[in-house]
Amino acid sequence: MSITEITIANRGSELLRAADCLDRLGAERNLAPEMVADMHVALDEILTNIIKYAYTDNAEHKIRICLRVIDNVLEAVIEDDGAPFDPLAIRAPDVSAPLNKRRVGGIGIHFVRNLMDEVTYERAGEHNRLVLRKRIGV
Amino acid sequence: MDLREEKVGGVSVVEVKGRIDSNTAPALGERLIANLEAAKVRVLLDLSRLEYISSAGFRILLLAAKRADETESRLVLCGVAGKVRQLFDLGGFLDLFTIVGSREEGIAAAG
Numbered sequence: 122m123s124i125t126e127i128t129i130a131n132r133g134s135e136l137l138r139a140a141d142c143l144d145r146l147g148a149e150r151n152l153a154p155e156m157v158a159d160m161h162v163a164l165d166e167i168l169t170n171i172i173k174y175a176y177t178d179n180a181e182h183k184i185r186i187c188l189r190v191i192d193n194v195l196e197a198v199i200e201d202d203g204a205p206f207d208p209l210a211i212r213a214p215d216v217s218a219p220l221n222k223r224r225v226g227g228i229g230i231h232f233v234r235n236l237m238d239e240v241t242y243e244r245a246g247e248h249n250r251l252v253l254r255k256r257i258g259v
Numbered sequence: 260m261d262l263r264e265e266k267v268g269g270v271s272v273v274e275v276k277g278r279i280d281s282n283t284a285p286a287l288g289e290r291l292i293a294n295l296e297a298a299k300v301r302v303l304l305d306l307s308r309l310e311y312i313s314s315a316g317f318r319i320l321l322l323a324a325k326r327a328d329e330t331e332s333r334l335v336l337c338g339v340a341g342k343v344r345q346l347f348d349l350g351g352f353l354d355l356f357t358i359v360g361s362r363e364e365g366i367a368a369a370g
Contacts, residue, residue: 133282158311158342165313169281216351220328225321228350229314235349 123150124189131172131182131201139168139186143197150190156255159236160195163253166229167199167208175203175249190257194238197253206249207242208233262290270301270369272362276308279316287316291323291334300332301369305362307338317350324355333357337365 127142129135140161147157168184176182187198213234214227234240239254260283261276271294279287294302304320306312320336327334335357339347347353359365 136280136282155342161311162313162346165280169313169315173281216349217354218351220321220324220355223321223355225314225318228317232314232346232349 124187126185126187128183128185129168131176131184131203133169133172135184136165136168136172139164142186143188146188146190146195152190152195152257156195156257160197160253160255163233163237163255164197164199166233167251167253170206170208170229171199171201171203171249175201175206177204193257195255195257199251199253200245200248202248205244207244208251209240209242260286262287264290267303267366268370270303270366272303272305272366274305274308276310278311279309279319280311280313281315284313284315284319288319288322291319292326295323295326295330295332295334298330298332300330302327302332302334303362303365303369304334304336305338305365306336306343307340307362309338309343312343312346314350317346317352320352320356333369335359335365335369337362 123146125142125146127139129138143160171184182202185200189196208230211227211230214224214231237253238256241252243250260278263274265272324334337359339358359368
């Protein structure tokens with residue numbers, strides 16, 4: 122089992138560190154680039170949401186990301202101490218609406234739901250805990 | 260993300276290389292909006308060297324398309340392939356834009 126963990130600060134410039142971490146795990150475990158790419162999108166969307174919306178103060182916060190491959194599943198666990206927020210509760214956008222009625226809100230989460238095989242959210246004490254799972258070789 | 264811009268005939272060709280994410284999307288937005296400021300302009304966005312796009316990037320593309328509509332301009336995309344194309348499809352964006360294969364086709368379509 123490979124496991125890799127990284128803690129980033131709530132700044133946009135930190136996103137690439139998390140992405141690098143995923144690339145390293147992908148290379149180490151020889152994961153299909155397609156699948157790693159899907160996880161990149163999901164991780165980016167979730168972390169960007171947290172950095173933009175989770176905090177009401179201007180303080181620095183830590184976001185913990187744990188990546189691992191277990192039982193033929195690539196898994197990312199993301200924990201933050203921001204305001205309670207369940208991304209799965211967001212209404213799916215209407216992706217067939219014409220240009221003048223099209224809204225972009227919710228597209229990121231729409232990507233996450235569709236690219237991952239499983240997404241679960243829980244509020245654990247003062248933390249949001251989101252788990253992304255993508256099956257290997259499907 | 261690197262942006263390269265050139266004029267071919269009356270078409271502004273903007274080539275995007277690298278990643279469009281929440282960090283880089285604003286710079287692309289500024290460039291596209293600057294191009295679409297005047298009425299009835301023609302812009303070709305070449306995405307053949309784009310490696311990655313997130314929802315922040317789609318937000319900018321959507322705003323640019325709306326602006327193009329308002330100014331009776333033409334915004335054409337080319338080189339939408341692979342993973343990038345999959346996200347266009349997933350988000351229902353393929354029908355919102357005029358998308359062609361190559362840069363040459365794009366210049367013809369925009370011009």
